[in-house]
Amino acid sequence: MRGHALLFLLAFPFFAAALVLLFPQKRRSLTILLSFLLSLLPFGAALRLFFLFPEGSTAPFREISLPWLDPGVPFHLAVDSLSLPLILLTTLLLPITLLASWKNPGEGIKGFLSSLFLLEGALLGVFLSQNALLFYLFWETVLIPMYFLIGKWGGERRTGAARKFLLYTMAGSVPLLAGILWSFSLYGRGSFEIALWTSAPLLPAALQKILFLLFLSAFAVKLPLFPFHTWLPDAHTEAPTAGSVFLAAVLLKMGVYGFLRLAVPLFPEAVLSFRPALIALALIGVVYGALTAFAQEDMKRLVAYSSVSHMGLIFLGLLTLTPEGYVGGLLQSVNHGLSTGALFLCVGLLYERTHTRLQREYGGTAKAMPAFNLLFLVFLLSSAGLPGLNGFTGEFPIFWALFLKSPWLAGAALTGTVVGAVYLLSLYKRVMTGPEKSLESGTRLLDLSPRELLLLLPLLLLVVWIGLYPSLLTKKMAPPSYIAPFLKEYRLPGGIR
Amino acid sequence: MSLLPLAAPAALFLSALLFLTEGALASRKAPSLRKIHLPLFSLLLLLSLVPLLFSAPESLFHGQFLWDSLSRCSGLLLGFSALSAMLLLPGYSRKSEVPGAETAALLFLGNLALLLLSSTTHLLTALLALEAFSFITVLLGGILRDRRSSEGAMKTFFLGLTASLFSLFGLALLFGATGKADIASLVSLSPSPLLKAGLLLFLFSFLFKFAMAPLHSWAPDLYQVAPAPLGAYLSTAPKVGIALFLLRLSPALTPLLPFLGAFVIVTVLWGNLCALRQEDLRRLAAYSSVAHSGYMALALLLPSPFRGNALLFYLTVYVIMNLSLFQALSLLPEGPELSPSLENLKGWGKDEPWIAGFLAFALLSLAGFPPTPGFLAKAILFLPALEKGLFLPVGAALLGTLISVAAYFRLFAPIYFSSGSTLKGGDRRGRALLALSSLLLLVLTLWPKGLTLLIKEVFSHV
Numbered sequence: 003m004r005g006h007a008l009l010f011l012l013a014f015p016f017f018a019a020a021l022v023l024l025f026p027q028k029r030r031s032l033t034i035l036l037s038f039l040l041s042l043l044p045f046g047a048a049l050r051l052f053f054l055f056p057e058g059s060t061a062p063f064r065e066i067s068l069p070w071l072d073p074g075v076p077f078h079l080a081v082d083s084l085s086l087p088l089i090l091l092t093t094l095l096l097p098i099t100l101l102a103s104w105k106n107p108g109e110g111i112k113g114f115l116s117s118l119f120l121l122e123g124a125l126l127g128v129f130l131s132q133n134a135l136l137f138y139l140f141w142e143t144v145l146i147p148m149y150f151l152i153g154k155w156g157g158e159r160r161t162g163a164a165r166k167f168l169l170y171t172m173a174g175s176v177p178l179l180a181g182i183l184w185s186f187s188l189y190g191r192g193s194f195e196i197a198l199w200t201s202a203p204l205l206p207a208a209l210q211k212i213l214f215l216l217f218l219s220a221f222a223v224k225l226p227l228f229p230f231h232t233w234l235p236d237a238h239t240e241a242p243t244a245g246s247v248f249l250a251a252v253l254l255k256m257g258v259y260g261f262l263r264l265a266v267p268l269f270p271e272a273v274l275s276f277r278p279a280l281i282a283l284a285l286i287g288v289v290y291g292a293l294t295a296f297a298q299e300d301m302k303r304l305v306a307y308s309s310v311s312h313m314g315l316i317f318l319g320l321l322t323l324t325p326e327g328y329v330g331g332l333l334q335s336v337n338h339g340l341s342t343g344a345l346f347l348c349v350g351l352l353y354e355r356t357h358t359r360l361q362r363e364y365g366g367t368a369k370a371m372p373a374f375n376l377l378f379l380v381f382l383l384s385s386a387g388l389p390g391l392n393g394f395t396g397e398f399p400i401f402w403a404l405f406l407k408s409p410w411l412a413g414a415a416l417t418g419t420v421v422g423a424v425y426l427l428s429l430y431k432r433v434m435t436g437p438e439k440s441l442e443s444g445t446r447l448l449d450l451s452p453r454e455l456l457l458l459l460p461l462l463l464l465v466v467w468i469g470l471y472p473s474l475l476t477k478k479m480a481p482p483s484y485i486a487p488f489l490k491e492y493r494l495p496g497g498i499r
Numbered sequence: 500m501s502l503l504p505l506a507a508p509a510a511l512f513l514s515a516l517l518f519l520t521e522g523a524l525a526s527r528k529a530p531s532l533r534k535i536h537l538p539l540f541s542l543l544l545l546l547s548l549v550p551l552l553f554s555a556p557e558s559l560f561h562g563q564f565l566w567d568s569l570s571r572c573s574g575l576l577l578g579f580s581a582l583s584a585m586l587l588l589p590g591y592s593r594k595s596e597v598p599g600a601e602t603a604a605l606l607f608l609g610n611l612a613l614l615l616l617s618s619t620t621h622l623l624t625a626l627l628a629l630e631a632f633s634f635i636t637v638l639l640g641g642i643l644r645d646r647r648s649s650e651g652a653m654k655t656f657f658l659g660l661t662a663s664l665f666s667l668f669g670l671a672l673l674f675g676a677t678g679k680a681d682i683a684s685l686v687s688l689s690p691s692p693l694l695k696a697g698l699l700l701f702l703f704s705f706l707f708k709f710a711m712a713p714l715h716s717w718a719p720d721l722y723q724v725a726p727a728p729l730g731a732y733l734s735t736a737p738k739v740g741i742a743l744f745l746l747r748l749s750p751a752l753t754p755l756l757p758f759l760g761a762f763v764i765v766t767v768l769w770g771n772l773c774a775l776r777q778e779d780l781r782r783l784a785a786y787s788s789v790a791h792s793g794y795m796a797l798a799l800l801l802p803s804p805f806r807g808n809a810l811l812f813y814l815t816v817y818v819i820m821n822l823s824l825f826q827a828l829s830l831l832p833e834g835p836e837l838s839p840s841l842e843n844l845k846g847w848g849k850d851e852p853w854i855a856g857f858l859a860f861a862l863l864s865l866a867g868f869p870p871t872p873g874f875l876a877k878a879i880l881f882l883p884a885l886e887k888g889l890f891l892p893v894g895a896a897l898l899g900t901l902i903s904v905a906a907y908f909r910l911f912a913p914i915y916f917s918s919g920s921t922l923k924g925g926d927r928r929g930r931a932l933l934a935l936s937s938l939l940l941l942v943l944t945l946w947p948k949g950l951t952l953l954i955k956e957v958f959s960h961v
Binding site: 145149153154187 | 882894912
């Protein structure tokens with residue numbers, strides 16, 4: 003069966019997580035190097051999958067279903083145009099974060115690397131599962147390595163941040179479990195297969211609403227949707243660089259994925275009836291996140307709050323339920339993963355040199371680190387949505403969809419982007435320009451080492467590539483058949499389109 | 500009438516006698532013989548039950564003793580629990596204060612009482628078996644005979660006595676109302692108020708011993724003072740006996756389902772909430788076992804085919820994971836005034852990576868995290884409950900699960916996130932046992948179907 007590639011893709015990280023534990027503890031560089039090489043394999047597999055994936059396809063690809071717990075719960079994996087970009091993003095980030103962890107975790111490097119592989123495996127499981135129970139299983143498994151990454155290898159307030167992360171996400175996912183179990187009995191087909199549920203007749207509207215709220219609680223915490231975002235700044239700030247990258251780049255996208263994969267196709271009427279409220283919350287998130295980011299002195303916290311704002315915009319795009327909003331939201335999910343991931347990496351690199359993340363401690367860094375200066379600027383601009391870089395290609399369709407729906411809405415959401423440009427550029431100004439602060443303390447910052455260049459360059463390449471040629475991704479991002487019926491095209495009165 | 504089914508109870512009784520004799524004869528200074536034959540003997544006993552597992556049920560003494568595959572399951576689980584206690588005792592930090600032969604005898608007698616309890620269809624026999632076990636609970640719990648353990652044992656004893664008086668009164672009412680005291684005839688009768696009241700009162704002692712809130716208050720006190728190896732036994736074995744008896748009784752409990760539902764809701768919430776606040780590890784484990792009683796009692800509310808499946812699955816998983824927890828705790832040193840707390844776990848992750856890993860696995864399973872067997876046990880339980888429309892108990896149970904995650908994860912912070920001097924205890928046997936329990940949990944994680952098939956087989960022979 004051709005789906006064995008997926009089985010490999012899913013099983014390999016778990017295998018690698020166990021294998022890493024056998025590596026020599028003393029020879030740190032060798033251990034990291036070997037895990038880096040291991041992590042290239044799933045990326046290669048995902049890349050191959052991406053190139054083989056037919057353009058414009060809306061059907062599941064490379065499906066594989068093995069008997070597992072019960073006839074109703076097979077081990078059913080597939081990739082489709084919704085999960086493909088997220089899988090690619092996940093597998094791309096692991097080698098990069100491994101390279102970034104050369105110096106970072108103090109002790110227990112093997113446990114750290116093993117947790118990262120476990121995290122990758124669980125995330126791939128979420129994106130590949132075609133069965134609701136299997137999906138939930140991986141959804142929860144993601145928490146455990148992340149909990150340890152934050153709690154063991156995080157910053158000063160790591161224990162509290164890890165607990166907060168765990169409890170918030172659990173509080174969201176317990177209702178999800180209730181919702182999944184209840185749906186199982188309501189659909190009455192004795193199966194947890196998502197395809198069977200989506201092809202069944204829709205449930206009565208009242209039931210849809212209750213179930214939607216149960217499902218949404220998990221997705222809203224992950225997204226995060228205002229006011230369920232309060233775990234995010236703590237977790238992102240306290241996590242080690244690799245953890246922050248995965249949190250921002252992939253874990254938040256689990257909310258996007260879950261919303262599109264389960265909530266929209268199963269409960270479309272409920273989505274429509276709750277849409278005004280959700281739009282209002284997402285809009286608050288956009289503006290509130292941007293304003294709060296502006297007020298942050300800690301660079302990592304600033305990037306964390308900017309994520310709240312960007313994720314709000316992505317969710318707004320999805321909520322328009324239009325093809326443009328869908329493509330923009332999904333593309334922007336990938337873009338946000340790339341640029342925010344890169345920003346966390348950049349902050350991590352600065353932190354490794356100076357051991358502080360406070361903006362006021364920096365100044366004139368551009369002179370000391372010219373190569374870093376260029377890369378950092380590009381990533382900041384990409385995050386701010388400069389045309390020609392990837393952020394713009396995602397934001398534009400979102401704003402287009404919002405504008406078609408309501409110009410006022412688009413205008414309100416635009417304030418988030420405007421403030422975004424302000425705080426990102428002011429971050430640049432305070433940290434990179436001005437008199438060189440590091441000279442006062444007598445040490446000069448070293449510019450990027452070849453290893454550090456190597457880990458940032460692939461991101462730079464993608465940021466520019468997607469910025470100039472977004473079709474690279476979008477031609478393989480046609481809305482899958484279970485979502486397409488619920489996306490409605492808007493037309494301008496003059497028939498411009 | 501063949502008396503062959505009596506072989507297992509007889510073997511338990513004879514072993515108990517053997518140990519009592521040995522305890523009386525042996526001088527305190529010659530424990531070497533005991534060390535070897537104790538575990539071996541019980542292991543043989545455990546294994547001898549396995550081939551008898553799937554054969555036709557046999558009923559003796561007009562249903563007073565029913566030897567079917569369910570009783571054999573009970574024997575297996577009880578045997579595992581007692582075996583675990585015996586293997587842990589040689590490595591226990593205060594082993595010199597625990598009389599070995601008497602403890603072994605008590606464990607065998609305890610298993611005998613619980614085996615009878617889970618194999619009877621007669622209420623009077625059940626009550627007698629339960630009472631017999633309650634004496635053993637008190638003796639085992641207070642076996643260290645210092646001030647603290649005597650206090651814990653006495654609390655349990657007097658509260659338990661009161662509870663059994665209620666049950667006795669309930670039994671009298673039942674007998675007065677119906678003239679019968681066996682389960683089959685109770686099921687066939689139409690429920691009258693007197694019958695209902697009798698059943699409810701009768702259940703009192705069972706729910707008490709099962710540690711259902713608000714009748715649970717003895718459990719934390721007793722588990723805290725009992726030696727950890729015996730805590731392992733006391734927190735698992737009685738649950739097996741009582742749960743399986745309640746399963747047999749469940750057809751007669753239909754009129755009482757709302758009461759049971761209320762008990763379930765209170766237990767899962769209160770047990771987990773209290774576990775959240777504990778610093779003492781064994782009190783935490785006690786409240787966790789209270790909460791798990793609530794989940795198991797939820798299974799009793801289900802319709803017939805699901806009831807047994809869910810209960811037996813949960814029970815088996817519970818026994819293994821709770822034994823793991825206590826096996827890990829018994830590696831910590833104890834003293835007359837020293838009870839292991841969260842602080843004592845500091846630095847385990849670094850100094851004892853394997854032990855810490857096993858404990859972490861058991862904790863994840865207790866918290867019901869997927870893909871551990873603890874999660875599957877809950878899924879198998881909640882699914883039919885939702886289908887039956889038991890939204891309130893399931894909602895409470897889910898909320899309880901959420902709270903329990905917070906409670907169990909409190910242990911991870913000292914184990915993994917802080918370093919400190921580790922107090923080590925225990926011996927190789929205890930470690931091997933913990934590894935074995937974790938292996939069982941792992942097998943159940945990777946191949947849960949094995950257990951579901953086994954359970955299906957069990958109920959096809961009842």
